[in-house]
Amino acid sequence: MSLVKARLRNLIARQRFARRGLHPFAQANLHALEGLDPERPAADFRYVALDLETTGLDPQQDRVVSVGAVRVVQGRVRLGEVFSELVNPGRDIPAEAVKVHGITPDKIASAPHGALVFEDFLGFLGRDILVAHYARFDLHFINRVMNQRYGFPLQNLVIDTVLMCQALVLPSDPYGIGRHQQACRLESLAGxxxxxxxxxxxxxxxxxxxxxxxxxxxxxxAEKGGGRLKDLLRVAMLK
Amino acid sequence: MEEFHWQRILEFIKATVPFDGLGQDELRQLVSQMEVAYFPRGQVIISRGGPASSFLYFIQSGSAKVTLPDPAAEGGEILVDVRGEGDAFGALSMLQGGPAIFSVTAREDLICYLLPEAAFRELAARHPDIERYYRSSLARNLQAMRDSAQCQLPHMAGLEGVSLGAALVRSRVRELMSAPPVVCLPATPLRAAARIMTQRRVGSMVVAEEGARPIGVLSDTDFRVKVMLNAKSLDEPVVEYMTSPIHTIAPDAYAFEALLEMSRHGVHHLVVTDHERVVGVLSDRDLQALTGGSPVGVVRAIDQVTSVDELVRLHPSIDRVLEMLLRMGGAAREMLALVTEFNDRVTLKLLELTEQEMEDQGRGRPPLPYCWMALGSEGRREQTLRSDQDNALIFTNAPAQREMRIKDWFLAFAGRVVEGLVRCGFPRCEGGVMAVNPQWCQSEAAWHKTFLAWVLKPSPQTLRLGSIFFDFRAIYSEADFLENLALHLKEAIETNRLFLRYLAANALYNRPSLGFLRQFVVEKGGQHANQLNLKLSGLTPIVDGARVMALDLGIAATNTLERLEQIAAQGIIKTGLAEDLMEAFSFITLLRISLHLEARAAGEVPDNFLDPERLNNFQRKMLKEGFHVITDLQTLLEQRYQTRLLM
Incomplete structure (x- = not known):
């Protein structure tokens, strides 16, 4: 999707949903695309990298149990600007999931419910561009709450780091990333x-x-000569 | 206390000096103000002359180089320092303010934790010791800058045993010499000279012609020894009693080089000249201030002994001086040269004493001119402290009827020398590669035959011997035996180049332990008590590889670093690879020397095994890089000599 199309959708959303009584964070979210100049270097913009831990991998059935996010400004990760909350999923956590993230039911018994945490996160995110690994998965959970509560999906631009890796590492690396889905896992890339x-x-x-x-x-x-926002969006913007 | 979400980063920062003294709360606060940045290899992070740094950078992984533009070469740069994992940079630039003094560039992909300036200043205000720490590193950097042109390695290598960037390699002659020099003309009367020396409180003066060209040195010793004994009157000119010829050194030379020069010639004074003009005098006392002892004194003592027993008694003090010098640190090349210099001197003295002994006992002088050859690491000038003997003897071709008698003389002679070397602390060669072995004590013609046979019929045994013998060097030679031998070897190899291919295959036998290190990097916690053989997996592949190519190209040098230089000059390997190999070789050598020193300090027998756990991140990285370069060399050997086809 292009920025133009995103703006168009945003315009429609604004006309349909901007109303009194809308939560201020949601209201602000409708303005998430303002001031984005695609010709400026991508590093000049603010980003929020997000990761969700869930009760499982089924977007229809499963629920979020923890939200972690950190802000990237001027290409640098700010360790002091973080969002880290446990979420009460309101249901059981399967044993396999506990094995993955180590979040046990008693740890989240006192945690707030998803909608509240989500509202806080929306405040943290502001107008920044959202970045996630396999972003579609995370975006799905976010939009479910967004749609339920406000009637419209997240308006921010969303960047998928998997797409970035496939576009930027694959061409020079025929045997690594992209060839096998496994190679794109977060841990594989980190290693x-x-x-x-x-x-x-x-x-x-x-x-x-x-x-x-x-x-x-x-x-x-940037090394490849395309460091502008529009170059980033062309490569890795989620539709 | 609630768990901090960046605990690992906190631990990392806490492990870096001078932040190790901070408390948990303060560290949490610091980490919360930090940012993580990534710099691809080659990116300039701080630019010399540009704005001061606005962060303190902690290197999480990768390395950065600190450089200055090289005034001598357009676009060139002088490497001031290399910073690796766990090191920091940028503090100075922040504290100094104003334009940055050094450039900092990512030497490889770099991940850093950045502490913003405001947070750093606040911290420095609370902890004056932290500010002091970084201020004093300015002095270190400036020092490093002065040295950097030639000595890039010393301050990067070494375990605890070897102090990094020691005084001897850091200091230049210019800083140590007495200047301006006290100079007199050749015609100056002794009386006047003595008066000047007393007045100026100097132990020596330079005798120079008009125009300041130095021709000799007149020292206290000359007065005590020569003048007192021989002078008829104090009106005689100094030119009759001065020590001449003189040995000179440039003001920009390092103290270490001066020490080598003094050791080599057994002199106490060097005249410091700049374009043939005297600018100062450097005495061994000036160096003693740095070394805390007198290496030159020991060299003199070796030269003056009159019996093997005396020489053996000297052995502990030689060891002490050598060890002291090695502890001072320095570039690998110089350290190896120094060890060789001392060992050569002992051997030479032993040859001289043994000849005398044979004569005194009625067995006569050497019946024919001969050459005492050093082989193996001794031949390559690559001994570290004391290693096993590897030697052989060549004598001039003799008429057949006399050959047996002559060989008997040399065998008896070699037997005594080898025995003497053992008593001086050089153990016998377990493989029997010693001149006392009749096989390795032969006439010139016999040696030519032996080498030819090895080259024409390579076998595992002859290849092994070749790798020891083809690194021959004369310690003492009464004729050009070795030049002839080298020529014969070259011709032999040209008739059977297959030999080189076998030798190359042999050189590929020892492989660097890449997997080992990779595993090690993963197993950071590590209960693996794995050890790494520095010699076999690090040095031997380089030494063997350089030998094959040197023999191939008819390069006579046996020293590995020299061989690599010359091989690169002939364009067989790229200059870059040669430089990397030389750096790897030097680095591993330094590690090995420090390992040996530590073992000796602990009263253990030195070996070549290193527990990689004990390396710091940077050393580990250097080692890993070194191993990669060695692999490149081996790939090149494989291709050039088609070794796979031999299997």
Whole structure:
């Protein structure tokens, strides 16, 4: 999708949903696409790298149990601007999922419910561009809440780091990324780029890894002579 | 206390000096103000002359080089320092303010944790010791800058045992010499000279012609020894009593080079000249201030002994001086040269004493001119401290009827020398490669035959011997034996180039342990008590590879670094690869020397095994890079000599 198309949709959403009584964060979200000049260097914009831990991999059935996000400004990850919350999914967490993220039911018994955490996250995100690994998965959960609560999906631009890796690493690396789906997993890429081990397998740790992969791909994009926002969007914007 | 979400990063910062003294709370606050940045290889992070740094950069992974533009070469640069994992940069530039003094460039893909300037200043205000730490590193950097032109390695290598960037390699002659020099004319009377020396409180003066061209040195010792004994009157001119010829050194030379020069010639004074003009005098006392002892004194002592027993008694002090010098640190090449210099001197003295002993006992002088050859690492000038003997003897071709008697004399002679070397701390060669072995004590013609046979019929045994013998060097030679031998070897190889291919295949036998290191990097916690053989997996492949190509190209040098230089000059390997190989070789050698020194300090027998756990990140990285370069060399050998086809 192009920025133009996103703007068009945003315009429609604004006309349909901008109303009194809309939550201020949601109201603000309708203006997420303002001030984006596609000709400016991509590194000049603000990004939020996000990772969700869920009860499972089925977007229809499963629920979010933790949200981690970290902000990237001027191509640098700000360790002080983080969002890290547990979410009460309101249902059981399967044992396999507990094995992955180590979040046990008793840990989240006192955690707030998804909608509340989500509202806070929307505040944290502001107008920044959202970055995620396999972003469609995360975006699905976000939009489910967005649609339920406000009637419209997230308006921010969304960048998928998997698409970035496929576009920027694949051509010079015929045997690695892209050839096998496995090679695009977050851990595989982190290992491949020699990124430091994240803080266990937490949403925030994975968000940092995602941010660092994004950071590296952004540099790669600039090296190839296409460091403008529109070059980034062409390569990795989620439809 | 609630768990901090960037605990790992916190631990990382806490592990870097001078942040190791901070408390958890303060560290949490610091980390929360940090940013993570990525710089692709080659990106300039701080630009010399540009704005001051606005961050303190902690290197999480990768390395960065600190450089200055080279005034001598357009577009060239002088490497001031290399910073690796766990190091920091940018502090100085921040503290100094104003335009940056050095450029910092990513040497490989770099991930850094950045502490913004405001946070750093606040911290420095609270902790004066942190500011002091970085201020003092300015001095270190400036020092490094002065040295950087030639000594890029010393301050990067070494375990705890070897102090990094020691005084001897850091200091230039210019800084140590007495200047301006006290000079007199050749015609100056002794009396006047003595008065000047007393007045100026110097132990020596330079005798120079008009126009300042130096021709000799007159020292206290000359007064004590020559003048007191021989002078008829103090009106005689100094030219009759001065020590001449003189040995000179340039003001920009390093103290280490001066030491080598003094050791080589057994002199106490060097005249420092700049374009043939005297600018100062450097005495061994000036160097003693740096070394805390007198290496030159020991060299003199070796020269003055009159019996093998005395020489053996000297052995502990030789060891002490050598060890002290090695502890001072320095570039690998110089350190190896120094060890060789001392060992050569002991051997030479032993040859001289043994000849005398044979004569005194009625067995006569050497019946024919001969040459005492050093082989193996000794032949390559690559010994570290004491290693096993590897030697052989050549004597001039003799008439058949006398050959047996002559060989008997040389065998008896070699037997005594080898025995003497053992007593001086050089163990016998377990493989029997010593001149006392009749096989390795032969006439010139016999040696030519031996080498020819090896080259024409390569076998595992002869290839192994070749790898020891073809690194021959004369310690003492009364004729041009070795030049002839080298010529014969070259011709032999030209008639059977297949030999080179076998030798190359042999050189590929020892492979660097790449997998080992990779595994090691993963197993950071590591309970693996794995050890790495520095010699076999690091040095031997380079030494063997350089030998094959040197023999191929008819390069007479046996020293690995020299061989590599010359091979590169002939264009067989790229200059870049040759430089990398030389750096790898030097680095691994330094590691090995420090390993040996540590073992000795702990009263253990030195070996070549290194526990990689004990390397710091940077050393590990260097080693890993070194191994990669060695692999490149081996690939090149494989291709050039088609070794696979031999299998």
């Amino acid at each position: 491949r780029f020699g990124l430091p081990q994240p803080e266990r397998h937490t949403a925030l740790g994975d968000a940092l890894t995602t941010a660092m992969i994004f950071q590296r791909m952004l540099a790669r994009l």
